[in-house]
Structure formats: C-alpha cells, structure tokens
Amino acid sequence: MTIGNYRIYKCPLCEELFGMFTLRSGNLFGAKHFSDGKLYAPMMPESPQITVCAFCDYNFWIDDLEVFTEMSHIEVLESEKRYPLARFLNLEEYIEVLKHKVLYDSFEREYYIREQLWWAFNDRVRDKEELFQADNEKSIWKENIHWLHSFNDKEMRKLQIEIDYINTQYPKIELLELMKDRVR
Numbered sequence: 242m243t244i245g246n247y248r249i250y251k252c253p254l255c256e257e258l259f260g261m262f263t264l265r266s267g268n269l270f271g272a273k274h275f276s277d278g279k280l281y282a283p284m285m286p287e288s289p290q291i292t293v294c295a296f297c298d299y300n301f302w303i304d305d306l307e308v309f310t311e312m313s314h315i316e317v318l319e320s321e322k323r324y325p326l327a328r329f330l331n332l333e334e335y336i337e338v339l340k341h342k343v344l345y346d347s348f349e350r351e352y353y354i355r356e357q358l359w360w361a362f363n364d365r366v367r368d369k370e371e372l373f374q375a376d377n378e379k380s381i382w383k384e385n386i387h388w389l390h391s392f393n394d395k396e397m398r399k400l401q402i403e404i405d406y407i408n409t410q411y412p413k414i415e416l417l418e419l420m421k422d423r424v425r
C-alpha cells in the first residue's frame with residue numbers, strides 16, 4: 242500500500258481543517274470479504290463519504306467540499322499543525338443522521354447511510370458482541386433491513402438481506418473469502 246497526497250478540507254461550519262489521505266496503490270492482501278458485502282481490506286482502506294467534524298460535531302459529505310490544499314506525506318509529518326483525519330461515523334451517529342433527512346438529499350446517499358448502519362450492526366456480530374445494545378435498536382435495525390431489502394440489487398447483498406429479512410432476529414454473516422495477492 243502506498244499513501245498518496247493528503248487532501249486538506251475545511252469544515253463547512255467552523256472552518257477548522259481536517260485531512261484525508263489518498264491511496265496511490267493498494268492491494269487485497271489479508272482482506273476479508275463477508276456475505277453482507279463488507280470488505281475489510283487493511284491494505285486498501287476506504288475513506289468515509291460522510292463524516293463528523295472533530296471540532297464542532299457537524300455532519301457533512303466530503304464530496305460537497307472543495308479541497309482546500311494538498312500536502313505530501315512528508316509535508317504532513319513536518320507540519321507543526323496536526324490535522325485530524327476524517328473518520329467513519331459510528332452506529333449511534335448513523336442512526337442520528339438518518340433522523341435528519343436534510344443530511345441526505347439523494348437516494349444514493351440514503352442507501353450509503355443505511356448500508357453503513359447495517360454493516361455497523363453486523364460488525365457487532367463479527368466482533369461476537371450482542372446485536373442490540375440499547376432498547377430502541379431492534380426496531381431501528383428492522384426498519385433499516387426492510388428499507389434495504391426493498392431496494393438492494395447486488396446479488397450477494399441481496400442474499401444476505403433476504404436472510405436477515407426473513408429472520409428479523411439475528412444476521413448470519415459468513416466469511417466468504419480470505420483474499421491475498423489480489424491487486425486492483
């Protein structure tokens with residue numbers, strides 16, 4: 242994996258700066274591919290599409306921003322200023338974002354949030370934790386599965402959502418493949 246330039250962006254609310262790295266090249270060495278479509282690829286990490294500002298907690302889509310400046314890896318290391326990296330939301334944050342329709346103005350964005358939320362629930366199963374850890378989570382999980390079930394199209398995800406949809410109890414996530422040496 243080779244890291245490319247860092248893109249520095251401004252939070253649209255408080256205007257503090259944060260960074261996001263780009264990948265010059267990556268590979269699927271050690272990657273795990275799960276039956277819900279999630280790909281865990283340590284040598285080809287994905288960047289979040291929606292994030293939360295580390296300074297003011299504002300949620301926004303990175304695509305909507307212009308790149309403020311770009312820096313090389315060395316420039317970032319040598320810089321005195323530390324830029325927090327854009328991070329993925331957590332399960333509670335995806336639930337919160339879903340409540341505010343103004344935060345997702347297209348089908349694609351709603352699908353993205355709901356798929357990330359679904360994976361965040363499934364991550365608990367992957368980590369051998371309890372699927373539901375708060376009182377309201379089961380109904381949120383169920384509503385989300387129903388929504389995704391009515392729209393999903395990719396075969397593998399379709400299969401997995403069918404299983405979850407029928408059970409509406411507990412997802413059965415399988416590790417499909419351990420990948421190595423596959424470069425893309």
Ligand SMILES: [Zn+2]
Nearest residue numbers: 252255294297
């Ligand atoms: Zn901010």
